[in-house]
Amino acid sequence: MSGKALIVIDMQNDFxxxxxxxxxxxxxxxxxxxxxIGEFEHVVLTQDWHxxxxxxxxxxxxxxxxxxxxxxxxxxxxxxxxxxxxxxxxAAFHPALVWTKAEMVIRKGFRAGIDSYSAFFxxxxxxPTGLGGYLKERGIDTVTLCGLATDYCVAYSxxxxxxxxxxxxxxxxxxxxxxxGGSVATMVGRMRAxxxxxx
Ligand code: VGL
Ligand code: ZN
Numbered sequence: 001m002s003g004k005a006l007i008v009i010d011m012q013n014d015f016x017x018x019x020x021x022x023x024x025x026x027x028x029x030x031x032x033x034x035x036x037i038g039e040f041e042h043v044v045l046t047q048d049w050h051x052x053x054x055x056x057x058x059x060x061x062x063x064x065x066x067x068x069x070x071x072x073x074x075x076x077x078x079x080x081x082x083x084x085x086x087x088x089x090x091a092a093f094h095p096a097l098v099w100t101k102a103e104m105v106i107r108k109g110f111r112a113g114i115d116s117y118s119a120f121f122x123x124x125x126x127x128p129t130g131l132g133g134y135l136k137e138r139g140i141d142t143v144t145l146c147g148l149a150t151d152y153c154v155a156y157s158x159x160x161x162x163x164x165x166x167x168x169x170x171x172x173x174x175x176x177x178x179x180x181g182g183s184v185a186t187m188v189g190r191m192r193a194x195x196x197x198x199x
Pocket of ligand 2: 048049084
């Protein structure tokens with residue numbers, strides 16, 4: 001069996017204009033994302049889903065500001081404004097996202113002490129979310145990724161997809177990035193080098 005799935009990353013209010021960690025023009029990709037959803041038989045969504053006081057929030061580290069880096073037991077971690085708190089409007093999917101046909105919603109970042117950019121592993125790069133096993137058990141070997149943000153959750157998901165043996169392609173026209181210090185160019189380069197097809 002060789003199946004394909006679309007993975008729509010974090011199309012949530014807090015990553016769109018007006019949200020707590022707004023990505024520039026994050027909502028501008030909704031028509032392209034919805035078009036892709038229409039084209040795929042199998043659709044998976046991810047949802048960034050943090051408890052209040054999450055360790056990736058700068059507000060949890062006295063003296064630290066958003067977008068600074070710190071050392072965590074599992075490695076370097078960028079600190080963010082409080083965002084995508086479980087059950088809040090900011091954590092909800094953007095109202096224009098046509099999500100109803102999604103077969104699976106994978107939540108990530110719900111452990112207080114560790115962040116999770118990738119849809120497949122937490123930021124220790126070892127703790128699985130379960131998505132890899134789910135897709136393999138479903139006979140899916142190729143994933144197409146889109147959503148927010150290009151340089152964080154989309155990129156780490158694509159890199160991990162390839163490392164798990166999936167074929168992966170990223171639709172940049174249906175992605176937008178945070179772009180801290182050139183991170184979009186850096187991560188697009190890393191994805192290409194790893195064998196991710198960038199359309
Ligand atoms: C994301 C930073 C923090 C993302 C999530 O969806 O790219 N970025 N949490
Ligand atoms: Zn987050």
